[in-house]
Amino acid sequence: MNNGRYGEYGGQYISETLMNELLYLEEQYHHYMNDPDFVEELNTLLKEYAGRPSLLYYAKRMTEDLGGAKIYLKREDLNHTGAHKINNVLGQVLLAKKMGKTRVIAETGAGQHGVATATAAALLDMECEVFMGEVDTKRQALNVYRMELLGAKVHSVKSGTKTLKDAVNDAFRDWIARVHDTNYVIGSTMGPHPFPMIVRDFQAVISAEARQQFLEIEGKLPTAVIACVGGGSNAMGAFYNFIEDDEVKLIGCEAGGKGVDTPYNAAALTNGKIGIFHGMKSIFNQGDYGQIAPVYSVSAGLDYPGVGPEHAYLRDTGRAEYVPINDEEAVEAFEYLSRMEGIIPAIESAHAVAHAMKIAPTMDKDDIIMICLSGRGDKDVRSIAEYRGVELNE
């Protein structure tokens, strides 16, 4: 799995103008990952700033209520800024700084990656601009203000479908004009090589910790690891160190929206076809003639018409399985976890919770499920209230 290929997927389908910069980024990435000082500095940030290691929490009430497999939550929601995104961002922004860049840019859907990037940029004293679809700036208005508080400039992207994929387009358009002083801190395991590899490596801390924690707490590995999949970064991070453990089932949950047999979903691995977009060969939701399709999900963070190339590969090889979870199931899981465990999950993560709720009762009491709780749900409270028709007064 080198040269940026995962089977037939991956690659570097990008403008010539960016090619030297991508090659340089890859070279610098390897250089610094082999530099003990850099690794030490990053680990210190992860520990003392982001709050790692994250807890592996036994969800006792949920386990008893569902009456099957034992359920653990990998609490990425407890990281600083409230999601797994910070793991990747600290790595990438620190790398950008070492490379002598003075400015970072990012795309964001739910706003979590934008907030994380703005946070790391504040901490490491870098200029930061975030691209966010106009639709998302409305459904995640609080995160826009949060980014601004952190000193970032937020661009409301008005092209195309005005959501995550268009934010990615505009981030690339910005980068191509300012490669000399800017790094694009991409938010998921997607884009041209080396991004899917870099993001996966920085997120792999999730499964590295979890594997250790399971061996300490349970003396064995989990039966299944479940994570939601937008571009695929929290899932890749949660899967990565279990890939060689054949007995551990890996399950990714895609946004089924209003149903995978309606046009309103973002389930690329269920409904998509192979294609080449955003710098990578992978699986994309696309219409006739290869136009990228508009997608929909209640969750802004999963509202992306494709998936990272390594997930496409893990699906094809059968190592991982991918299932769609629709809006209603995710919202129910959002409410369920809040009530049962006193933990309000991100609506993205609720997709993973929903699948655990389906399969746990069918499993043995000796079985163990790990849910990657990728983020906390404060940002979603307003939109879930809206979904339920509850009016919140200002």
Place this chain on the structure above:
Amino acid sequence: MSKIANAFKNGKAFIPFFTAGDPNIEKTVEYALAMEEAGCDLIEIGIPFSDPMAEGVVIQDANVRALKQNTTTDDVFDAIKAIREKSDIPIVFLTYINPVFFYGYERFFKKCNDLGIDGIISPDLPYEEKGEIADIARKYDVDIISLIAPTSKERIQKIASEATGYIYVVSSLGVTGMRSEIKTDLNAIIKDIRDVTDLPLAVGFGINTPKQASEIGGIADGVIVGSAIVKIIEEHGENAAEPLKEYVSSMKKACNE
């Protein structure tokens, strides 16, 4: 030898770009023929795409207008067929790779061959990924036009040595769009390319005024203009033929002054 070489036999070449299907596919045929009549030497025709990542707003908007008309790859082929009934001017497709991949490489390039398409430019298919289409394009006699950017540096050697048709020299960093000033040291890039190949060199990205065209004409073999052409179509809609002709003939003249 493909027809592309002919484009560079008539002084410095002027190469307009526009997006097929904007404002509609019938006008694509009319505008191509009008620009040929006004003296352009080769035409780059864009296949509309939902997410033209390398494009500035002017060409992005043209893509949006074309897709609103439901312009499909097959419609674009039909337009080429209609153009070919009246003209054998060299034509090159500018297309993101996904619509080609989706259509099927074999099917797409066979069709290009049938209709006399001379080359293809794909802004998201750099040297490293050229293998996607290299064999099939060669089989069907379609030149892959390579892009060389201000950031290409030592990559120029390998890109230029394998290039076919002409080389598209990207004048500026960033996306397409009109620029008041070209800041890149084009002389240095052109010299580096000349050391490797004798293929014609056409410069594009940002060029829009006759003054710029005549400067570029002084150092390269051709001048490519996209956004300024598309802007004329945006402003004049279905009545753009005359203004396009005027602009093209002034630019063709400027290239050679």
